[in-house]
Amino acid sequence: MYKPIFSINNEILKNISLIEASRAIIDSAPLVPAYERQFQQEAIVRTVHYGTRIEGNDLTYQEVQKIVDGENVVAQERDVQEVINYRNVIKYLEELWALHDADFTSSEKGFVPNTKEGEKVFTYTEQMLKKIHLITTNKVLSIDQAGNYRKQQVVLKNSQTGDVVHKPPPSIEVSYLCLDFFKWLNSPSAQSIHPVIQSAITQYVLVAIHPFVEGNGRVSRAFALLVLLTRGYDIKRLFSIEEYFDKNAEAYYEELQKTHETSLQIGKRDLTDWVAHYSKALSVELERIKNKVQQLSSDIRLKQKLGGKQIPLSERQIKLVEYMQQFGGIRMPDAKELLPMVSDDTIWRDLKDLIKRGVGKKHGSTKGAYYTLST
Numbered sequence: 001m002y003k004p005i006f007s008i009n010n011e012i013l014k015n016i017s018l019i020e021a022s023r024a025i026i027d028s029a030p031l032v033p034a035y036e037r038q039f040q041q042e043a044i045v046r047t048v049h050y051g052t053r054i055e056g057n058d059l060t061y062q063e064v065q066k067i068v069d070g071e072n073v074v075a076q077e078r079d080v081q082e083v084i085n086y087r088n089v090i091k092y093l094e095e096l097w098a099l100h101d102a103d104f105t106s107s108e109k110g111f112v113p114n115t116k117e118g119e120k121v122f123t124y125t126e127q128m129l130k131k132i133h134l135i136t137t138n139k140v141l142s143i144d145q146a147g148n149y150r151k152q153q154v155v156l157k158n159s160q161t162g163d164v165v166h167k168p169p170p171s172i173e174v175s176y177l178c179l180d181f182f183k184w185l186n187s188p189s190a191q192s193i194h195p196v197i198q199s200a201i202t203q204y205v206l207v208a209i210h211p212f213v214e215g216n217g218r219v220s221r222a223f224a225l226l227v228l229l230t231r232g233y234d235i236k237r238l239f240s241i242e243e244y245f246d247k248n249a250e251a252y253y254e255e256l257q258k259t260h261e262t263s264l265q266i267g268k269r270d271l272t273d274w275v276a277h278y279s280k281a282l283s284v285e286l287e288r289i290k291n292k293v294q295q296l297s298s299d300i301r302l303k304q305k306l307g308g309k310q311i312p313l314s315e316r317q318i319k320l321v322e323y324m325q326q327f328g329g330i331r332m333p334d335a336k337e338l339l340p341m342v343s344d345d346t347i348w349r350d351l352k353d354l355i356k357r358g359v360g361k362k363h364g365s366t367k368g369a370y371y372t373l374s375t
Contacts, residue, residue: 001180001183001184001187002177002180002181002183002184002205002266002267003184003189003267004184004201004205004271005267005268005269005270005271006197006201006270006271006272006275007270007272009272009276011276011280012197012272012275012276012279015196015276015279015280015282015283016194016196016197016279016283018283018286018287019196019279019282019283019286021290022283022286022287022289022290023233023286025290025293025294026286026289026290026293041068043239043240044068044087044090045061045064045065045068046061046240046242046243047086047090047225047240047242047243048064048068048083048086048087048090049061049064049065049083049242050240050242050243050245050246050247051086051218051221051222051242051246052064052079052082052083052086052218053246054217054242054245054246054249054252055082055215055217055218057079057082057083058075058076058079059073059075059079059080059083063075064083067080067083067084067087068083068087078140081138081139081140082140085135085136085137085138085139085140086136086218086222088135088138089132089135089136089218089222090222092131092132092135093132093222093225093226093229096128096226096229096230097226097229097230097234100122100229100230121191122230122231123186124182124185124186124223124226124227125182126178126179126182128223128226129178129206129211129219129223130147130148130149131147132219132222132223133146133147133211133212133215133219134146134147136215136218136219136222137212137214137215140214140215141213141214141215145212145213145214148212149171149174149175149178149211149212150171150174150210150211150212150213151171152171152213153167153168153170153171154168154210154213155167155168156168156210165257166256166257166260168208168209168210169209169210169266174209174210174211177209177266178209178211181205181206181209185198185202185227195227195228195231195232195233196228196233196278196279196282197275197279198227198231199224199225199227199228199231199233199278200224200271200274200275200278200279201271201275202220202223202224202227203220203221203223203224203278204220204256204259204271204274204278205266206219206220206223206224207220207256208259208260208266208269209266221241221242221245224278225241239282239285239286239289240285241281241282241285243285244281244282244284244285245281248281251277252277255273255274255277256274258273258274259271259273259274311357311358311359313359314350316339316342316346316347316350317350317353317354319338319339320335320338320339320347320350320351320354320371321354321359321360321373323335323338324360324371324372324373325373328372329363329370329371329372330370330371330372331368331369331370331371332344332347332348332367332369335347335351335371351371354371355371355374358374359373359374360372360373360374361373361374
């Protein structure tokens, strides 16, 4: 059975400490963005955009956002299809994650009931991997290639020099290597390590095996995300690790290549540096989200007043709260200038809702009223 080789160094410990700190703040902050849909949707758009752009998709963020929202975009057919496909991959991951929290026994969907110390444990399958690839390459690859392991040798080349930078295992070994890896992924040994490390290993090994003729990068990152979700690291689904990888693409590919070169055999490669890179990417992304919710919930007295409850805020209310934090309070003329496209009645309802939920306080009456945070 596959057994990953890695060491826990100071960099990895630091990154995981930052991840845990951010996670704790996001989970306990009294004021958070209204992540019910709109902020989750933003994370989805970022994941789809950066996850396809790093693979060469030319669509802009705005174009991807329109496609995710169901609007038509005039662009290369393949680029549009890749975005549609990756959005559908995220939907599939969400379905698997939701079913994990439900009482299921459906082997048809690839699940096998599994328990660990009385708790339900998610079972990862090759069928899930193939389904993710099938969705990723829908209408992009031929029917015989989409969702099926490759039957040919492939090589990865430097797009500028044409030099071969990585030669994955022969196609005849793919099925065996995947089976061996999934045995480890579902083993008590894999469940005993930190979820971030398990996710990092998952992404690397799937990239290294390169099970499919195309789409391996997106598939491996998606499956690594599935590991995070099912190990309790959904973090409200507000994050997109794909954005960090794309914005630091050169370092991303260099780190993968360095890991490839530690040994000719996948099972003997040292994954330490890759785990450090992956954990840093996640720590940076969660730090960004943490700073946002911290900014909204900076006053400890407010947290105490709300009794530890989390209050989701709409985008408009976030702007109102941030203004009150910066200037101590807000009047209707200030609010109208801050939200110029919003009616007076809507602003008033937003402020009234903040007061009702214990976030804000009204001083005075009628047109001269002054609103502050309830601290």
